[in-house]
Amino acid sequence: AQSVTQLDSQVPVFEEAPVELRCNYSSSVSVYLFWYVQYPNQGLQLLLKYLSGSTLVESINGFEAEFNKSQTSFHLRKPSVHISDTAEYFCAVSGGGSQGNLIFGKGTKLSVKP
């Protein structure tokens, strides 16, 4: 069975500081990995994904995540956060192929303070 662990439920940080949101997964098959973001009172939006190829993936708004197979991790990082990054972030894993459904972590609430 697959599972996802997000190690921090809340991460407070000051504006322009770096941030890392941690995600570890467990799976017996090769995986696809995702980070979704949920802004207040909205649905989930895909932030970035790893399917194959380069282990470092980037989003258009400055976030990046690195797939580390040996450590079974997919941590999300941003070198300098903005107030507008305040949201809840969900890490998810999919076995791909005929399975298709995502297993989500419990979420990390990022709170950026001025």
Next chain:
Amino acid sequence: DADVTQTPRNRITKTGKRIMLECSQTKGHDRMYWYRQDPGLGLQLIYYSFDVKDINKGEISDGYSVSRQAQAKFSLSLESAIPNQTALYFCATSDLYRDEQFFGPGTRLTVL
């Protein structure tokens, strides 16, 4: 127009009532999903469907049923609502050959 829509957006109902939440998509995707979100628990899969004739239970299907009326429509029903079904419900879709999922805006359901 939004690619994945959900109706209603908010609903307050009483214990024992039957409730239907509807989801429509214009993305042309075959796969559709219903999730429930509770604070601190993330998203949990209720049901999923890979095509009109295919319905599968997720991890928390008890107390829920679904209907896939067409490729574009996937409804979730609570046969007899109870207070612990108070939650935020999301519909999602994905392409047959990819695993990225696209989410609707959610339905906030309160069962009194």
